[in-house]
Amino acid sequence: MSGHPEPRIRAGAPFVIGIAGWKNSGKTTMAERLIAEFARRGLRVASVKHAHHDFQVDDGPTDSARHRRAGAQQVAIVSSARWAIVRELRDAPEPSLEGVVAKLDPADIVVVEGYKRAPIPKLEVRRTASAGKEPLADTDPTVLAIAADFPISDARLPVFDLDAIAAIADFILEKAGLS
Secondary structure (H helix, E strand, C coil): CCCCCCCECCCCCCEEEEEECCCCCCHHHHHHHHHHHHHHCCCCEEEEECCCCCCCCCCCCCHHHHHHHHCCCEEEEECCCCEEEEECCCCCCCCCHHHHHHHCCCCCEEEEECCCCCCCCEEEEECHHHCCCCCHHHCCCCEEEEEECCCCCCCCCCEEECCCHHHHHHHHHHHHCCC
16 A cells, blocks of 8 residues: 555564554553454464653562662573563663564564654554544554544444454454465
8 A cells, every 4th residue: 555654664574563542542451352362363473562751560579670780680480370570770771672572472463562762654543532642543554443432424444343352363363464
């Protein structure tokens, strides 16, 4: 499609779809529901969530948090149920979305939340609670469709009801070439 970015971040990479919107637009709920729908359909799904603040994955009196606070740049936490690697950036720059996606295990689709300005295909989420904000689709050519809890009559893109998860998933998978 002319004017839209390539759907994959790098050759052979999973399809990356961003869930974009202003605060209180329902991004997390939409991401959660789409991830569940894609997984229900048998796809391998990964997600990336950007946080705009200092967050703690493992804090308090745990041994792994103590290792991190002692100065370990990376701490692997492993159990019979899951494992994770926490990497402290210290003074290093925040990794790019492309760099993060490249480190993920193989997946069919990656659902990204919180990279509103990233040059990736996006679903814009709009709720009445955040309706006073400027629509992203008006200035961002990477927005492929809009999901809203109110009618939108002047959109140049497909518009879905926020609860039409199966239809939204169908649309995204068609764009990804995974339908």
